[in-house]
Amino acid sequence: MSTAAPNGGRLQRLRAHFDSLGALDGSLYLLDQLLQRASAGRLRVLRYHVVAQPLTGSAAAMRPDGKTVIVPADSQHPLVGSFPRPPAVIAQRFANGAQCLLATVAGQFAGYLWWQTGHYDEDEVRCQFVLAQPARSVWDFDVYVEPRYRLGRTMARLWQAAEQHLQQQGVAWSCSRISTYNAASLNAHARLGARTVASALFIVVGPLQLSLFNQRPGVHLALGRSSRPVLRVAPP
Template sequence: MFTRFLHTVSELGAGNAAWYAAARALQLFGLHMWRYHFVAQRVPSSAMRSAPGRLLMSPIASLADLPAEYPRPREVVAARFRQGGCSIAAWKGCELAAILWYQFGAYEEDEVRARYCLPSPHSCWDYDVFVQPHMRLGTAFCRIWDEAHRCMHARGIQWTCSRISAFNPGSLRAHHRIGAVHLGSATFIALGRWQLMFANRPPFVHLSASPRSRPQLVFDTRPLEHGESQCQPT
């Protein structure tokens, strides 16, 4: 067990490993905990995109277009469409290779109760990048991001924001390598219909008892757009 703990520390770092241990302990009492880091990454210009591959890109415009092998509940996807979510699918022939989602203005999280607001018209929110397990060593991940950046750049988007699980070392490392900027962090603890949030940005603490009550976290990328370096890299 001690060896496993040391491995967790080496993967996540001491701080995130402590939060992970706390999350595992809370499960013994029926509580669930999520801890997120919020980051922003610059959208590259069209000239920085890689050459096209063999995958075909297309948007998913409705539930009817969603392939059966996409492993997300249909009610979750329907909620994304209702709030204006955009999606890009990568296909290898008739087989789904990957799907990426993004949204402008604001996004209501579907894992916890929270609303993320983006006041700048030059930013968007990206989320739930799915790649088929047997294609994760191929080009699908890079190609779908190339297409997403092309669509974002065409809309004048300069920065795309997202949340990363503090317990996902692969994602943390990937965002660090691409120079993602840290915007904040938040911890959500849920028991039944109750949810408690602690964050290092307003509103800092929020208690919710129903889906109608959601904390609103604002991520303003305008300082980044103007070259101000008040945020720290991940």
């Protein structure tokens, strides 16, 4: 049996992968995937851009939708049990002071958006992101929409509600980290005016972690799981 067609398909996917990510991030992504599979997740190579997105009210012109309701949610909200994360993770977020906007469509859980003030402790790698202008910026994370609503306007309505809520509090920027392996997310944020304010590379070997930044602290070596670098994030 010939293997030319499957091999040709793999080569096409590999070429498309490098076309979308570029040589550097394409190579790092492949290295990360190989190491992760070979080590059962103990070895990772992760690269992020930290971006700041202006809160400009860009989604304010959308028409109201009577079926979609977006409200702040606390730990006692009856739909918290529908969140697609472990209950302990959700409980810890609320305990840390994170705030959540919940979207429902016809009374059913449709998605959420989270943000944190002051600082955010990253959970994929060990790093604390500290907001240099906490009165004017927040850190958003884990923006999620249920698959059946992803072709609609649920995401845009969530972001519109978040912009309105935060602007009323005097917040002008929302910061976040985006994997450089996720070209679609980087492009989507760029279309909304996001600007890259920092970049970081993390090399993880079990409990050891080497962090490389394009600004202070520059280089950080963590010899145990309790050690983490601190990166100050300032809007442009």
